Amino acid sequence: MSAYSSVAELLALSDRLDLPLWKTVQTVDCAGQSMTAEESFAAMQNLLSVMRSTDKNYDPSQRSVSGLSGGDGGKMDAYIASGRSISGPLVGRMIAAALRMGECNACMKRIVAAPTAGACGVLPAVLIPCGEALCLPEEKLVEALYVAAGIGEVIAQRASISGAESGCQAEIGSASAMAAAAVVHLRGGTKEQMANAAALALKSLLGLVCDPVGGLVEVPCIKRNVIGAVNALTAAEMSLAGIESRIPPDEVIDAMREVGDMMPAALRETAQGGLAATPTAQNR
Numbered sequence: 001m002s003a004y005s006s007v008a009e010l011l012a013l014s015d016r017l018d019l020p021l022w023k024t025v026q027t028v029d030c031a032g033q034s035m036t037a038e039e040s041f042a043a044m045q046n047l048l049s050v051m052r053s054t055d056k057n058y059d060p061s062q063r064s065v066s067g068l069s070g071g072d073g074g075k076m077d078a079y080i081a082s083g084r085s086i087s088g089p090l091v092g093r094m095i096a097a098a099l100r101m102g103e104c105n106a107c108m109k110r111i112v113a114a115p116t117a118g119a120c121g122v123l124p125a126v127l128i129p130c131g132e133a134l135c136l137p138e139e140k141l142v143e144a145l146y147v148a149a150g151i152g153e154v155i156a157q158r159a160s161i162s163g164a165e166s167g168c169q170a171e172i173g174s175a176s177a178m179a180a181a182a183v184v185h186l187r188g189g190t191k192e193q194m195a196n197a198a199a200l201a202l203k204s205l206l207g208l209v210c211d212p213v214g215g216l217v218e219v220p221c222i223k224r225n226v227i228g229a230v231n232a233l234t235a236a237e238m239s240l241a242g243i244e245s246r247i248p249p250d251e252v253i254d255a256m257r258e259v260g261d262m263m264p265a266a267l268r269e270t271a272q273g274g275l276a277a278t279p280t281a282q283n284r
């Protein structure tokens, strides 16, 4: 059992310990796993290295066994390189990174399930390009991973991070909330802004169903990583601008759980509804 089961408790603990949010998450994690802060930091740094290495070694010629995915990350890279991107280099790089990581997962490459394999592209697609754009040291990105982990921990405890349980809102939605809080950390925002960014990101993806074509984590999963990443950035930007979620973070998380509970089984990873039930998906 974690020392916190709500975002409010996490923020209060951070106040009580007089530690930044990332350090609070790390402190609780170390106590729970009987490891030192240095060991914990090294383990988190290793996760970031895996993200970087998989991103770097993406092969645009590779296709998944099903043939449903592969190559889109390369198309996006080429489009960005052409200078024709409307959204600019940062968002373009984020889109490409999310596609690349999702495709790597479909091609059985090493990924970091943060919080799940299906949503593995969101955090790296936000952290790596934003870290580069802001010229941040590696340590800052590792700290941001702790912030993301803290938000993910609360969502897992209060609601779910499983598409089979609560739909894609629990996977891509949770990853987006985690990434939004992480971006606020990268930009030096307050812990309240981090929590608020998570709420803004999660509420924007509330109700998202889990409908993988053929039951494979490829369509629509890979492209949903893109929306999860961009949604995280916009939520963080709003939060840093002082825009608040009218519904507090914990209530948004609870609402996500309730929406998940109301979702029919056909829309919870069974591949019986949504996009999985379309004629094209059925006739593939």
Ligand code: SF4
Residues within 6 Å of the ligand: 118, 119, 162, 163, 164, 167, 168, 169, 171, 172, 209, 210, 211, 212, 216, 217, 218, 220, 221, 224, 269
């Ligand atoms: S559609 Fe389902 S399997 Fe795909 S990422 Fe979303 S929750 Fe995961």
